[in-house]
Amino acid sequence: MISAQSAFDAMSARAASRGEPIEVTRVELGTAAMPTDRGSVRIPSWIFHTARGGSFAWPAITPDAFWELGRARPSRMASDARSDTADTTLSVRMPAAPTACPGAPKQDYRASALESATGVAVGLTIAQSGTATRAAVPDCHVIDTDVLRTTVYDVRLTRPLADRILIYADGAPITVTRGRA
Numbered sequence: 436m437i438s439a440q441s442a443f444d445a446m447s448a449r450a451a452s453r454g455e456p457i458e459v460t461r462v463e464l465g466t467a468a469m470p471t472d473r474g475s476v477r478i479p480s481w482i483f484h485t486a487r488g489g490s491f492a493w494p495a496i497t498p499d500a501f502w503e504l505g506r507a508r509p510s511r512m513a514s515d516a517r518s519d520t521a522d523t524t525l526s527v528r529m530p531a532a533p534t535a536c537p538g539a540p541k542q543d544y545r546a547s548a549l550e551s552a553t554g555v556a557v558g559l560t561i562a563q564s565g566t567a568t569r570a571a572v573p574d575c576h577v578i579d580t581d582v583l584r585t586t587v588y589d590v591r592l593t594r595p596l597a598d599r600i601l602i603y604a605d606g607a608p609i610t611v612t613r614g615r616a
Contacts, residue, residue, distance in 0.1 A: 436479065436495050436496065436497065437494075437495055437496070437497055437498075439462045439464075439481045442481040442483075442493040442494070442495065443459070443462070443481070443483065443493070445493065445498075446483075446491075446493045457485050457486075457487075458485060458486040458487075459483045459484065459485060459486075460484050460485065460486050461483075461484040462481055462482065462483050462484070463481075463482050463484075464479065464480075464481060464482070464495060465479075465480060465481075465482045465492075466478060466479055466480055467480035467482065467492030467494075469492075469494060470610070478494055478495075478496055479494070479495040479496060480492040480493060480494055480495050481493050481494075481495050510602070510603040510605070510607035510608065510609050511607070512529060512530060512603050512604075512605065512607070513527050513528065513529045513557060513603040513607075513609045514527075514528050514585075514609065514610070515527070515528040515587075515610075515612075516528075516557075516601055516609045516610065516611045516612070517611070517612045517613075518596055518611055518612070518613050518614065519614075520614050521595065522592075522595035522596050522597060522613065522614075523591065523592045523593075523594065523595050523596075524589055524590070524591050524592070525548075525555075525557070525589070525590045525592065525596065525601070525611070526587050526588070526589050526590075527546065527557055527587065527588055527590060527601075527609065528585050528586070528587050528588075529544075529546065529557070529559055529585060529586070529588055529603075530544070530559065530584070530585055530586075531544070531584040531585055531586040532544040532561075540563050540564065541563070541564050542561055542562070542563050542564075543561070543562045543563075543564060544559040544560070544561060544562075544588075545559065545560050545562060545588075546558070546559055546588035546589070546590045547559075547560055547590070548590045548591075548592060550592060550593055550594070550599075551599075552599070553599055553600065554599050554600045554601070554602060555592060555596060555599055555600070555601050555602070556602050556603070556604055556606075557590050557601065557602075557603060557604070557609070558603065558604030559588075559604075596611065
């Protein structure tokens with residue numbers, strides 16, 4: 436466990452360039468919900484109370500207990516991962532394949548996983564079907580709406596996810612909810 440002073444110093448270092456200082460009036464050891472790769476988890480935390488009546492928390496657990504504390508940001512490309520009750524099939528929301536412009540070949544996305552003893556990386560591979568039947572329409576703007584489209588892909592693992600971390604192909608962690616039917 437780290438001291439309240441160590442927590443304050445770590446928090447201050449991260450917030451040094453973010454505006455005016457905040458006056459802390461009281462600190463106490465409690466618990467707070469912190470984001471993890473398994474969803475929000477309540478962990479021992481230092482709760483700092485401010486002169487303005489607000490409060491904020493910093494983990495009281497030593498930094499080596501975390502995977503990239505403060506550096507890892509959730510994936511922007513994949514989310515809402517759920518495992519089945521056997522923990523061997525993951526359903527992960529990732530970008531949907533783009534809609535083909537008239538005359539252009541269609542693309543399909545397929546989810547895949549690379550597994551190691553400590554983690555699983557999921558990503559998409561692109562399969563193109565067909566060939567262009569004519570010159571693609573130059574002013575086709577299908578991509579404008581495709582940027583926002585996602586879909587759920589099922590990924591089968593060779594063994595249960597268990598305590599392994601789930602990441603997207605870019606290295607960003609993905610939160611997993613366990614035990615979907």
